[in-house]
Amino acid sequence: MKSFTLSIVSLFFLLMTETYAQDIYKSALLLESNLEEGKKTYRLCATCHLDNGFGKINGSFPVIASQHQSVVIKQLKDIQNKYRQNPTMYPFSDPATIGGIQAIADVSAYIESLPSNQNNGIGPGDNLTNGKILYLNNCTGCHGLEGQGDTGKVFPKIKGQHYQYLLRQLKWIRDEYRTNGNPDMLILIKNMSDAELSDLADYISRL
Numbered sequence: 001m002k003s004f005t006l007s008i009v010s011l012f013f014l015l016m017t018e019t020y021a022q023d024i025y026k027s028a029l030l031l032e033s034n035l036e037e038g039k040k041t042y043r044l045c046a047t048c049h050l051d052n053g054f055g056k057i058n059g060s061f062p063v064i065a066s067q068h069q070s071v072v073i074k075q076l077k078d079i080q081n082k083y084r085q086n087p088t089m090y091p092f093s094d095p096a097t098i099g100g101i102q103a104i105a106d107v108s109a110y111i112e113s114l115p116s117n118q119n120n121g122i123g124p125g126d127n128l129t130n131g132k133i134l135y136l137n138n139c140t141g142c143h144g145l146e147g148q149g150d151t152g153k154v155f156p157k158i159k160g161q162h163y164q165y166l167l168r169q170l171k172w173i174r175d176e177y178r179t180n181g182n183p184d185m186l187i188l189i190k191n192m193s194d195a196e197l198s199d200l201a202d203y204i205s206r207l
Helices: 002-030 035-049 069-080 101-113 128-138 163-174 183-189 194-205
Strands: none
Touching: 002 069, 002 101, 035 101, 069 101, 128 194, 163 183, 163 194
16 A cells, blocks of 8 residues: 555646646747857766767767757756756756756757767668668658757657667667657557667658
8 A cells, every 4th residue: 555655746747847847948939039049058967978079989978969959958858857867967957957947948949059079979770671661660740851850849850869868768768768758659659679769760860
């Protein structure tokens, strides 16, 4: 009975956290962004994602350059509210560090303005045919044929992303470790093997 009660409390807290994050996310999108202020705030991000937003080719830090502003805002708020587990990002997303809603609107707009990465880390290329089939059958509805995503629907741009990062996130979403993953995406990849996810990530990394 005690464990059941704790589970209900945990679920309630998770739902409240998600609702709070969504409210702030919507507020940030309505603000007018200031790219110059965003560039100043981005100095925090450059520590890991580099000045150009290209991250690390080994996938330890993702490409964020040219990512949709709506996606950047959502991920920052999800991390800030612990709806997405990312301990490395917690100190940087904290309001005392990054600032309030305006700062998030500014830095997310600046990130979107950065040129796309043209030299991202790619996979081994062992089974790109299977990767393409998996992508066309499961991913295009949200991420598009070219991995361009959809800013209005808050689907991330995934083309130009590092293979190792893509593979890690696919596994974390499949295994339900990443709790802010899209439920529809979880259904689509839930039964994919590690090898299939590798093929999929490899294909995406080459879009």
